[in-house]
Each structure stands twice: as structure tokens, then as C-alpha cells.
Amino acid sequence: MARNKTYDEISVGDSATLTRTLTANDLFVFAHASGNVNPMHLPNVDWTGDGKVDEPIAPSMWAGALISAVLGNVLPGPGTVYRSQTLSFRDRARIGDRLEVSAKVTAKKSDGIVELTTRVKREDDTVIAEGDAVVTAPERTITFDASSLPGILIESHQHFDRLLEAAETLPPLPTAVVAPDDPNSLGGTALAARDGLIEPVLVGSRSRIEATAARIGLDLSPFELIDVDPEDAAAARAVALVHEGRVRAVMKGHLHTDDLLRHIVKRDGGLRTKRRLSHCFVMDVPGRASPVIISDAAINISPDLQAKVDIVQNAIDVARSLGIATPKVGILSAIETVNPAIPSTLDAAVLSKMAERGQIKGGIVDGPLAMDNAIDVQAAKSKGITSLVAGHADALVVPNLEAGNMLAKELTFIAHAEAAGLVAGAKVPVMLTSRADNDRARLCSCVLALLYDHWQKTGEPLVHQNEEDKP
Structure with missing residues (x-):
């Protein structure tokens, strides 16, 4: 006053x-x-x-x-x-x-x-x-x-800008790009290559890719192009390139997610590991001090408890690759108390205990938490929640795909967040971009893949979100 x-x-x-x-x-x-x-x-x-x-x-x-x-x-x-x-x-x-x-x-x-x-x-x-x-x-x-006095929202995305600047210091990541035959996927691929993030191998219909390149005025001569059609065969060939050691990442182009994932998760010749695959949206929300990770909003429709264990672990690994030394993971539900009538609260309580006993490693996990008290300190205090995660969550694990998809899109279109995506749990990073994603979204997804690949190889992040996160 x-x-x-x-x-x-x-x-x-x-x-x-x-x-x-x-x-x-x-x-x-x-x-x-x-x-x-x-x-x-x-x-x-x-x-x-x-x-x-x-x-x-x-x-x-x-x-x-x-x-x-x-x-x-x-x-x-x-x-x-x-x-x-x-x-x-x-x-x-x-x-x-x-x-x-x-x-x-x-x-x-x-x-x-x-x-x-x-x-x-x-x-x-x-x-x-x-x-x-x-x-x-x-x-x-x-x-x-x-x-x-009304607040002001600054629509800047400084976290991705900083991550991009760091990623550009690494050698480009050899990447199989599957069916990049529309302007968004081919333009995004070219932008990421021009910025030195990926070394693309274009896998798909030569005629469609060349026609798209002509439409957007792109010279394809710097890129290797493997002529494979239809899209299903292109996805299989991209996975085979990983096993041949020619690429260390896979990027989705203009094809359905299921057509790509079918070859990634197949038991013989796929890219499966002992851990279930899950998708992580990394959201650069204006006004937040660090990025927010949302999982899973693209692959696992109604995950059971065992699937959620892998989803949480994958989210922690992605967060660590972005320089968050000990990620704080909030397991979301509609309420912040355990209620047997709401199964997601039971899963959240079990996941919290599993992390406490070392069955989930590398992060601090707590739940159930409602969205407000997971990300807002005052909301957590007003409800009397004492937690290292409440109000400070770096990653939000949602009950199901529908909830995650709605949350990510609400942050994008209402809170003006910038989003990038990465699939973790496979043998190599997988960039599962939307067919509607623009060049910038694809570029940022390449940044995530490059930083994640570096972390997997070295065990150390290239960047640190905060000074206290440095070793």
C-alpha cells in the first residue's frame, strides 16, 4: 500500500x-x-x-x-x-x-x-x-x-533459446527423417540441419519429397535421400538404419504416429528396451523460471501402474538431460488426497513411495497433486501441503493421454507456451512431432533429442537450469 x-x-x-x-x-x-x-x-x-x-x-x-x-x-x-x-x-x-x-x-x-x-x-x-x-x-x-494492477504476459521463450544455443555446440545428430514430404516436416528438417542440430537422412518417396522441396524452394543436394514407398516401408527402413549404425535418432515426418511406432516397438528388429516408451512434451511457458515437462500425452492411452513407473522414469531422464539435476515430479489427479474412488490417486501414492524407496531413480516424486498445487506455491500453502514437489514441479505426470493432451494444448494456445516433444525409452531418441507442427517446434524437438543423446552417452547434461544444479 x-x-x-x-x-x-x-x-x-x-x-x-x-x-x-x-x-x-x-x-x-x-x-x-x-x-x-x-x-x-x-x-x-x-x-x-x-x-x-x-x-x-x-x-x-x-x-x-x-x-x-x-x-x-x-x-x-x-x-x-x-x-x-x-x-x-x-x-x-x-x-x-x-x-x-x-x-x-x-x-x-x-x-x-x-x-x-x-x-x-x-x-x-x-x-x-x-x-x-x-x-x-x-x-x-x-x-x-x-x-x-493487471499483470503482463511476455510471450518470450528464453528456455528453448538457451537450449538451442547450447545444442549448437555439439556435433549434429545423424537422424532418419521418415516421410518428410510436406512443407512443415521438410522445412523443419532443413532448418535443424542448417543450425547444425541434425544430419538428416531423408527416408520416403523421392518423388513426393522432391515435389515438396520444389514448392518451398529447398535444395536437396546436401541431404542423403533413400527412396522408399509406402510410408510403412519408410518407417521400417528408418528403424533399420539405427541397427546399421548409420543414424542415432528417428524423426517423424508426414505420416501417422501409429505407422512409425509400429516399427519402433516391434519385438524383432524394433527399438524397444526393457522400459516402456513414453512421450514427453517440454513446454517453455512464458513467465516460468524453467521448462515444464508433461507426460504422457501422445503414446500411452490409459497406462497402468507399471507403465506409469516407466513414464515417470523417462520424464526424470529427459529433465536431467536438460540440466535439472534432481527433477521434481508431480503426479497429477483431480485432488491432492488419496481417494480409493479415484484410481489415479492410488497410483500417485504408490509411485511416490516407489521413488522414496529407490525403485524410481534420479528425481523427487510426490502425489497425488492437483494441477494448482503442483505448480503454484501459494496454492500448495493454502491447502496445507508440505512437500518438496508441491509448487515446484519440473515434470507433471498425467493420469492418461486425454488429460495430458488437453493440458499441453491448453498451455500452448491459452498460456502461449512453446512446445517440443521427445519419445524416451527407446534405443535412440525419437522425435514424434505432430504433422501440424511448424518449423520452430521441429527445431526445438531436435534440440531435445541432441541434448538427450549427449546425456545418454556421457551421463552429464550439457546445460544446467540453475547454478545450484551444477556439480
């Missing part, structure tokens, strides 16, 4: 200070609000043209605008009207800088006029901006509760 100082309450020498740490989202918001889209002020942009992402600097007026927060919120506070402001810019602010913003009263004039010196500086006392402000101070006491 902010309370102002009226003109009569203000004395010469009064001062106020606020602190603010510059974030990437601050730069996005300022660009939208001001219309200033100078690339040197935007994150994840190569504005010098040297092929590398450049560190952005904050617009000088962003730093200057912080002064209005002190004047409008504290001194004089709510009801203050700006008359004039001079500013000299001494240095530049960068992401992560913690800034101290101050104002000090130097004079009181007639008609409610107050003069103040203003300054913005870093913690090391480097001055970013300074100048003098003239305001009309409020005549009466005003209080204001800023908690009613």
Missing part, C-alpha cells in the same frame, strides 16, 4: 530510494510501450552482424523512467504531477544490473511546486543517469494498493 507525502508534509532534505534489477522482460515491455525497437536494446539479437548474439543495453530513457517510480510511488508519491525533468546519461544499464534510484528535495516553491535532484546508479556507485525534477506535490493524502 503506497501513501504519499503532501506538500505540507515535505521538507527540504527529504529523500527516497528504490531499487530495480534490469531483466530481459523489462526490455521487451519498454520496446512495446515506447515503440523503440532499436535492436541494440533487445535480447537475443545479433545487432552487430558478426553472427553472434550481442549483449543488449537498456535504452537510456528506460533508466530515466525509473525516476518517475520514486516520484510517483514514494516522494511525493500518489497524486504527484511532473512539471519538468532534466537528465544527463553517464553510463548504460545491462541485464542483471541492480540499480538504485533516488530523489532528494532541494526546494519548496509556491503553488505546491517541489524541486528534487534525481539519480540512477549501479550498486558499484556508477551513475547511469542524473538530473533535476520539478513536480507539483499533492495537497491531500492518497493511498493506493498496487496489487490491483
